[in-house]
Amino acid sequence: MVNGPTKIFVERKNRMECLSISISSERLRQLIQKMVSEVDRRVNYRDPIVDARLKDGARLNVVMQPVGLEGPYLTIRKFRKDLLTLEALRDRGMMTEQVMIFLIGAVRSRQNLMISGGTSSGKTTLLNCLSRCIPKGERVISIEDSAELNLIGIDNLVRLETRPSAAGETLEVTMSDLIRTALRMRPDRMVVGEIRGAEALDMLQALNTGHDGSMSTGHSNSGADMLDRIEAMALMAGHGTSEGIRRQIGSGIQWIVHLKKDADNSRRIQEIIQVLGYRQGKLDFETVITDGCRVLRTEVIAQVSSYA
Structure with missing residues (x-):
């Protein structure tokens, strides 16, 4: 979960952690554009929200400005590889x-x-x-x-x-x-x-x-x-x-x-x-x-x- 360039979170074993890393705004936008283009989607000022499935099956959600006030916001939901019963x-x-x-x-x-x-x-x-x-x-x-x-x-x-x-x-x-x-x-x-x-x-x-x-x-x-x-x-x-x-x-x-x-x-x-x-x-x-x-x-x- 990326709440803008300086606030990056990850959930491990049902616990939310804030990582001590950051990324520049420009690099974050580049990564987002790369991910959405690979799944034949687009996100921009006109269409600031995208919800898609990545090639590995993970769920991608992006909210860009102006809708995301301090964005861009990026959420990736990865699913278990070991299937539960x-x-x-x-x-x-x-x-x-x-x-x-x-x-x-x-x-x-x-x-x-x-x-x-x-x-x-x-x-x-x-x-x-x-x-x-x-x-x-x-x-x-x-x-x-x-x-x-x-x-x-x-x-x-x-x-x-x-x-x-x-x-x-x-x-x-x-x-x-x-x-x-x-x-x-x-x-x-x-x-x-x-x-x-x-x-x-x-x-x-x-x-x-x-x-x-x-x-x-x-x-x-x-x-x-x-x-x-x-x-x-x-x-x-x-x-x-x-x-x-x-x-x-x-x-x-x-x-x-x-x-x-x-x-x-x-x-x-x-x-x-x-x-x-x-x-x-x-x-x-x-x-x-x-x-x-x-x-x-x-x-x-x-x-x-x-x-x-």
Whole structure:
């Protein structure tokens, strides 16, 4: 993380460190231009923000002046080379053995899952691990804004990534475009890296047209808040009513798995809620696993776990 020429930070083992090094403003701009040009992007006064994937898979974000007041600001997110497993997440305290078996059962029984949480709470990591529970022989299509998922062990895998417009030279390809395209590619499941806007409506329509077992992530403060955010994002599409969207949420999403990053930088499952449907003008849901992975509905968890 580069906050201008003199403030450079790095995160190691979940700890943020300020490095005792600096770089000239001109050299920093040269490095930024080199990185973005290598991935066929551009950043300048007219287009001061760029979000891209580097050739090694790392995620790049640049904010230049005048938007970045003391910039340029540069953030590079590198992903683990040693792939974690659900068992590793269990051993690190993210979940208990009982919750892990439940999640495996939910994937194998083709339940639709939404993983929610704050920034850096482990959403993508958990999604990667859950994808390895998908049975062999299924056709999976992943859809991402900037590709960062690491879906291994899936032979019939199609990976799609959005494309921004480049100063009028190319047409923009949005998340909504990719979701609609994926529906024509005969998917058994869809894995949507993260929903952030109007593409939520396209995702809901996909979940309600027989594509069971799909998964996605989103930012929220709680499981219930994720349901509200999905509705708000779907309304951004400009068509459809709140009642219609809530009905689609109620029938298209079965589980919200909410993650939290604690003060000591550890990640854990804070709660899991079951979406029961749309009743009397509102979404009906209940918490089945609460803070500390305490199970509130043993019979529900046991039923889903039987598919593991």
